[in-house]
Amino acid sequence: MSERELPDGTTERLDRDAPAPLHAQVSEQIRTRIVSGDWPPHYRLRSEPELAADLGISRGTLRRALATLIRDGLLVQVRGRGTFVTSTAIEPSIAQKLNTLSEDFARQGVSYTTEVLSQRVIAAPPPLATLLDLDPGQSVLHLERLRSTTTGPVAWLVNYVRTDLAPGLDRADLADRSLFGLLENDHGLKITTGRRTFSATAATGRVADALGVPEGFPLLYLEQITYLYDGRAIEYSDVWIHSERMRVTSLLSRR
């Protein structure tokens, strides 16, 4: 039985003879700190060597303990920046990189499901035709999807995609494949840049129903236009995000 003082002065006990392996004891101690609020959301943990030394354990044991908490969504690790307590289970960096939600979920090991509610070719309404450099009335794929994690529905996604650039997309499997993945890998399109705008909006109608929130509930609202390497717009989207379940995070440099 070893007794160590943690940086905040409290004492933690690790029992090397207990049936629970050491890494599991450590992850439980850290979990308690997070759940109790001792380590609040956004808190950056001390470096691995410091933390391992404080706890009197090897870095390997510490890493296993941290891996458990990362898998459970309580911590997030950012290369070169450190390990942070998450504010909610999921924190995609979609304001900082042109990733899709599904790519961010996959990288963070978040399991999710996608329900396709609409996938059909429609005549582009005028403002959308302008945004996508189409003639009014030209065909676009209209896609409505609901993305859920184990915590429940997190995002309602509506996309309008230029079918002239990606024929057959109306028959593609968009429940299991990512839209960007299909465009890039199956259609050979080179997506290079995107413009995303974030605001807050009140939930209404179908969006409120799908996300399981009352009318008026504040949602994070993302509008996006995506461009190909040659400057053509390929896709416009509206995304409504249940931000109690998913927050958008950016790690930024000053210079």
Place this chain on the structure above:
Amino acid sequence: MSERELPDGTTERLDRDAPAPLHAQVSEQIRTRIVSGDWPPHYRLRSEPELAADLGISRGTLRRALATLIRDGLLVQVRGRGTFVTSTAIEPSIAQKLNTLSEDFARQGVSYTTEVLSQRVIAAPPPLATLLDLDPGQSVLHLERLRSTTTGPVAWLVNYVRTDLAPGLDRADLADRSLFGLLENDHGLKITTGRRTFSATAATGRVADALGVPEGFPLLYLEQITYLYDGRAIEYSDVWIHSERMRVTSLLSRR
């Protein structure tokens, strides 16, 4: 009198003998397109050479016309990306760069005022002390500010700053100076990275009053921790944004 067909097939008239200078006529035509919705929010204008050729004017005249609309907040120009129709008057890129709102406003030529509602040294409450690597009860500067543009209040900013690293900050002029500017220029601190999290929240109490919105109104909510070059946290902030007046925009690259 020249008559030119624009890309969308409509005809525009420019009167070279009219008292209004040509660039003013062009900016008025473009303004009409934006206000009418012909060019919707997020629309990217054709390149300057193309647009100048379409309108039968010089690039210099076009640039003067665009400058008027950029100054008026109807267009935004992004180096290397093009000129876009804004979705609202202000679109800071604070999810993409570690800029402050005041820096973004200054770069976009947006006039704003800052009202300092509280600027005093307090004992850091426990979760905040942890975030800023302080002992509970150690002093921090508590700052509450309301930032407004000509459209009205746009953001309620609450900052907690480590006064041990920036002594005298409680007496600094934070109505006219930016917080980062003071920390960097007057206190010689090297701000290098920050972590910003965006979500949506319902307006309540003082924040609702200050922003002039009803209780429950959806606001964009930003939490931030800022770090110095040596990894020490210097500042934590909560910012509530009236996102009908100001949206957060990111221009992103895929690779």
